[in-house]
Structure formats: structure tokens, C-alpha cells
Amino acid sequence: MLLPPFEYYRPSNLEQALALLREMGDQAHPLAGGTDLLVNLKLKKLAPKALLDLGGLEELKGSRADGGQVSLGALNSASRLASGGPHVPRLLAMGAGALGSPQVRNRATLGGNLVTARPAADLCLPLLALGARAVLTGPQGSREVSLDGYFQGPGYTVKEPGEILTRVLLEAPKPGQGGGYQKLGLRQALEIALVNVAAHLELEPDGKTIAMARVALGAVAPVPMLAPSAAQVLQGAKADEKSFTAAAQAAAADAKPIDDHRGSAAYRRDMARTLTLRALRQALAQAQGGKEVGA
Amino acid sequence: MSKLAISLTVNGVQRQALVEPNQTLTSLLRDELNLTGTKHGCGVGDCGCCTVILDGETVNSCLVLAVQAQGREVMTIEGLAQGIRLHPLQQAFVDHGAIQCGFCTPGMILSAKALLDRTPQPTRAEITKGLSGNLCRCTGYEKIVEAVQDAAGKMERG
Numbered sequence: 001m002l003l004p005p006f007e008y009y010r011p012s013n014l015e016q017a018l019a020l021l022r023e024m025g026d027q028a029h030p031l032a033g034g035t036d037l038l039v040n041l042k043l044k045k046l047a048p049k050a051l052l053d054l055g056g057l058e059e060l061k062g063s064r065a066d067g068g069q070v071s072l073g074a075l076n077s078a079s080r081l082a083s084g085g086p087h088v089p090r091l092l093a094m095g096a097g098a099l100g101s102p103q104v105r106n107r108a109t110l111g112g113n114l115v116t117a118r119p120a121a122d123l124c125l126p127l128l129a130l131g132a133r134a135v136l137t138g139p140q141g142s143r144e145v146s147l148d149g150y151f152q153g154p155g156y157t158v159k160e161p162g163e164i165l166t167r168v169l170l171e172a173p174k175p176g177q178g179g180g181y182q183k184l185g186l187r188q189a190l191e192i193a194l195v196n197v198a199a200h201l202e203l204e205p206d207g208k209t210i211a212m213a214r215v216a217l218g219a220v221a222p223v224p225m226l227a228p229s230a231a232q233v234l235q236g237a238k239a240d241e242k243s244f245t246a247a248a249q250a251a252a253a254d255a256k257p258i259d260d261h262r263g264s265a266a267y268r269r270d271m272a273r274t275l276t277l278r279a280l281r282q283a284l285a286q287a288q289g290g291k292e293v294g295a
Numbered sequence: 296m297s298k299l300a301i302s303l304t305v306n307g308v309q310r311q312a313l314v315e316p317n318q319t320l321t322s323l324l325r326d327e328l329n330l331t332g333t334k335h336g337c338g339v340g341d342c343g344c345c346t347v348i349l350d351g352e353t354v355n356s357c358l359v360l361a362v363q364a365q366g367r368e369v370m371t372i373e374g375l376a377q378g379i380r381l382h383p384l385q386q387a388f389v390d391h392g393a394i395q396c397g398f399c400t401p402g403m404i405l406s407a408k409a410l411l412d413r414t415p416q417p418t419r420a421e422i423t424k425g426l427s428g429n430l431c432r433c434t435g436y437e438k439i440v441e442a443v444q445d446a447a448g449k450m451e452r453g
Contacts, residue, residue: 001338008299008316008362031360038319039339039357051316055363079352100430102406104340107350107359116362189427190341 001040006204007050014059017164024140026161027184028052033073033107035100036116059137060111060166063087070170071135074111078123081110086222089170090286091179093198095126098183109164114150117157119194120219124151125198127182128216132170138163151223176203176211178287180279184271191226195219195271196264197251199279201287203239210234215247215276218267220255227254230276239284248277297336301365305330306374318353321345323361324371325388332401343429346402347371353409353428372401375408384408387446388439395434407443416447420432 016261021028025188029048032055035092040046054060054075054197061073063085070087081096082105083086099122113123114134124147133144136159150157157163180199185191195222196218202211213234215227229250237243257268299311305328309406324330324347333356336344340355347356348370361407375382381389384404387393393403403426410417410425417425423436431439 003317003319005315005317008360010362034358034360034363035340035355037340042338053363075423100340101343101426102409103343103346103428106349180354188305189424220452225372 003038003041004047005046006041006048008053009050010053010056011108012056012186013165014057014164015053016141017052017057018137018162021162021164024050030054030115030164032112035104035108036112054111054164057166060164065172067253068172072110072168072170074109074114074165074167076110078105078108078110078113087159087172089130089173089179090158091126091130091181091198091283092123092170094179094181095122095198098122098181098196106166106189110123110168111186114147114168115150115157115159115165117153117155117223118256119154119221119223120193121194121224122183122193122196124160124224125196125216126179127168128168128224129179129198129200129214130170131167131200131214134159135167135169136160136163137166142166144169148226151225153218153222156202164278174202176205176207176287177201178283178285180282180284180286182275182279182282184275195220195268195275197272197275197279199276199283201239202291203287207288210237210239210243213247213280215251215279217251217255217276220257220272221244225254227251227276229254234280239287243264244277244280244284247280248273252274299362301362302365303366306370312361316360316362318361320347320349320359320361320364320369323364324356324409325392330371330373334398334401336398337448340436341400341430342343343402343406344399344407345430348405348409351409351412353406355428365427370405373405375404382408382447383449384443385410387442387449391438391442391445393434393442399429399434400432403431403439409441411447411450415451417443 007251027049029052040252063072073202078096078099139254183193183196200214215230233247252273257265334344336342340358345356
């Protein structure tokens with residue numbers, strides 16, 4: 001399958017990249033890992049005049065922690081995130097390990113997954129559950145956007161065409177926190193989830209009461225979404241099967257699935273419930289420092 | 296669209312090439328450098344036939360621009376054998392009948408090599424996960440997994 005013709009630019013810093021974007025407007029498309037963009041070009045879904053390879057931008061690389069906050073560069077590959085690393089939350093590593101295939105994970109990037117904004121994206125759900133913020137940098141400088149509100153529709157976000165998603169900000173992990181990630185597909189690799197769920201739990205110092213929780217649902221709405229009713233049920237509740245069952249039911253009620261060729265809305269809603277329950281159990285085991293459980 | 300001059304290392308040899316901006320790494324390897332061991336399959340990153348090792352990591356070369364290989368190190372299936380001596384993975388694929396039509400084999404072997412470089416004694420689950428980006432439509436996966444297990448054992452014993 002052939003790629004359509006385009007010009008190729010590889011700016012060596014962020015300033016150059018932003019200047020090129022401003023000059024060319026929507027004629028230019030940023031290129032990170034290329035695992036979505038190059039496919040879309042081959043399938044003739046997109047035909048930009050130029051590709052702007054972000055691979056040379058140091059500003060988008062690495063990861064660092066300062067003042068209780070973690071900053072992950074948008075160019076971190078899914079493989080790097082999956083293998084953990086000093087500043088990568090375990091929940092994000094779990095999602096990254098479930099993305100695509102080894103070859104795809106070696107190319108696909110953190111920023112790319114957020115900008116492509118598919119409803120079942122394996123990095124978007126953990127990031128939503130972790131309360132992450134995206135740093136969008138444009139000609140006027142940088143702004144921080146909470147991911148709750150960042151996604152606008154399949155493939156659409158609040159990012160302006162002249163902006164580049166440069167980094168992702170997260171609270172540094174603390175003891176008493178745990179994450180769970182559940183992905184349901186028809187096969188074990190190279191799969192877009194039928195339903196996927198990420199859960200994040202923070203326990204009180206007593207180790208039994210839930211201080212705060214977030215549940216993110218995938219493939220049950222036009223965008224990766226948080227389940228606010230599930231979070232509400234869990235906050236202040238005891239971390240036990242009873243609360244988790246109630247939260248799973250609330251999450252299923254929050255879901256807005258549709259029927260399509262991959263699964264019916266009723267099935268997806270039911271799976272949202274089951275996977276939420278499993279993800280919460282998994283998150284609790286992690287928060288209590290026990291061994292991870294599969295379900 | 297004008298051609299771009301790039302320089303890269305392929306199988307340990309420094310190479311220069313003039314590439315179109317929209318040329319893929321698969322096309323550079325096959326059409327310019329005549330390394331036709333790398334196969335062109337689905338073209339969209341699903342089948343893994345075009346797998347090569349780029350700076351130590353497997354990639355689908357159909358989803359990498361040739362120009363993105365500038366200054367980097369590429370290993371293809373042609374880089375594995377030493378003269379007429381096959382790499383232990385290649386020999387194990389032959390010994391186990393893990394190669395039938397052969398179209399997926401270069402990618403399978405390179406994914407297996409990248410796996411063994413990181414995890415010299417993988418479990419069966421680690422092998423199937425390591426090969427999960429490579430599809431085979433005729434041999435079946437059983438013999439392929441056996442071949443990788445055998446090669447890992449032989450490489451460990453030296």
C-alpha cells in the first residue's frame with residue numbers, strides 16, 4: 001500500500017516546529033510514532049501537504065518528577081511506558097502493555113495516543129483514571145488541560161491546530177494507591193477493545209476506606225469517559241465487594257454504548273459492569289500492596 | 296517533492312540512499328538496497344511480515360518512513376547468518392518445520408531475536424506475547440514456538 005506524496009520536515013526544536021505549523025496551517029500534520037497517521041494516509045483518510053516529524057524535539061522526550069508532580073514527554077513510546085520506569089505509574093504501564101503488538105508499542109507514543117483520541121485508546125483510559133493533564137503548546141505559550149474535558153469526539157480534542165501536545169502531567173504516585181486495567185477483545189494482541197476499563201483507588205491510611213476513586217470506561221461512548229457515578233459511590237466507602245458491586249453497576253449506568261458490528265450496546269453495558277468490578281479488585285490488591293490479581 | 300539523502304547502517308554496513316519523502320523503510324530495503332528478505336504484507340502494521348530491528352527494537356518497516364532511518368541502525372533477516380552458517384534461530388526454524396511458505400518467517404525470526412536479546416530464556420507465554428505482532432497463515436504457531444524454545448536452549452548452551 002503506497003503513501004500519498006507529501007513534503008517532509010524534521011524541526012530540531014519546539015520553536016521551529018511551532019513556526020512551521022503556523023506557516024503551513026492545516027496543510028501540515030505532526031508525525032510522532034506514525035502507527036495511526038501513516039495508516040490513515042495509506043487508507044486515504046488524510047492528505048496533508050507536509051508531515052512534521054516531531055522525533056527531533058528534545059522538549060517532548062524523557063520523564064521527570066518535581067514537586068510531587070510527574071511530567072512525561074509526549075514522545076515516550078508505549079514500550080517504554082509498559083516496561084515501567086521510575087516515573088511511570090503502574091496503571092499507565094498496564095494500559096501501555098495492552099496496546100497493539102510489540103512492533104506497534106515500540107513506535108506508538110503517549111502523545112499520539114492522546115491526540116488520535118480513539119474511544120478505546122489503551123493509554124487514554126489509565127491517564128483519565130489517574131487524573132492526568134495534557135500540556136498543549138502553541139504560539140502563545142503552553143496551557144494545561146485536564147483530560148476530563150479534553151476529548152471532544154472520536155479523533156477530536158480541544159487541541160488547536162497550531163498546538164502540539166508536548167507533555168503529560170500526573171501526580172506522583174503515593175502509597176495506598178492502586179490501579180486496575182481490564183481489556184476485553186476478541187484476541188489477545190493487535191486488538192481494539194470491545195470494552196476496556198481503568199480504575200484508580202486511593203485508600204485512607206487505615207487501608208480499608210476509599211479516599212478517592214476514578215473509573216474510566218472505553219468503547220462505550222464517542223470518547224474515553226470517566227464514570228462520575230461510580231466515583232461517587234466509592235468515595236468514602238469501604239473498599240469491599242459490596243461497594244465495588246455498587247460502583248460497577250453505577251459505571252454501567254454511566255456508559256453510553258451503541259450497537260455496532262463489534263458488539264451490541266446491551267452487551268457492552270454488561271461488560272462495562274463486569275470489567276469495572278474486576279478492575280476495582282485489581283486496584284485494591286495493588287493499593288494494599290498485595291500481589292496483583294487477574295480478575 | 297525532491298529526494299532526500301540519507302545515511303544509515305544496515306546489517307553493520309554503512310549505506311547511503313536517496314529516498315522520496317513518502318517512501319517507507321520497507322521500500323528502501325527492498326527496492327533500493329535489494330534486501331528482499333523483508334516482506335511487504337498488509338502495509339498497515341497488522342501482519343508483521345515487514346518486521347526489522349531498528350536500534351535494537353522491532354518495528355513494522357511499512358510504518359516507518361525511510362527518511363526516519365537517517366543515522367540509525369537497521370537489522371534485517373539478511374544480517375543474521377554468518378556466511379553460510381545459519382543463526383541458531385534460523386536453524387531451529389528449519390529443524391522444527393516452523394517454516395512452510397516462508398512469507399512470515401523473516402519477521403517471526405527477527406521478533407524472536409529481539410525477544411531473546413532481552414529475555415534469553417523466555418517462558419512459553421513470553422514467546423507467544425513476543426511473537427504476537429507476527430501473523431502466520433499456514434505453518435501454525437506451535438512449531439514456531441517450539442523452534443524459539445529450542446533456539447533459546449541452544450544459544451544458552453553456546
